[in-house]
Amino acid sequence: MAVPxxxxxxxxxxxxxxxxxASPxxxxxxxxxxxxVRVPRRLVKAVQRGLVEPPSV
Structure with missing residues (x-):
């Protein structure tokens, strides 16, 4: 049974x-x-394949 x-x-x-x-x-x-272009580590492959557009500066 749930207890408050x-x-x-x-x-x-x-x-x-x-x-x-949170850390950057x-x-x-x-x-x-x-x-x-500098991108977050988790988006590197997606940017290389062209699935995600790199940020424009």
Missing amino acids: KRRTSRSNTRHRRAKWK PDLVPVVVNERT
Whole structure:
């Protein structure tokens, strides 16, 4: 049976949330159409294949 969650103190809540900070993605240089573009590591193959358009600067 579901039990209601207990109240967490404000201090504990903020301390817990402080660990959720996102880090910026590491950018990898990729050559596309004789141009070097920096893209997130998870999009490298998609950009090389032409499935995702590289960001324009």
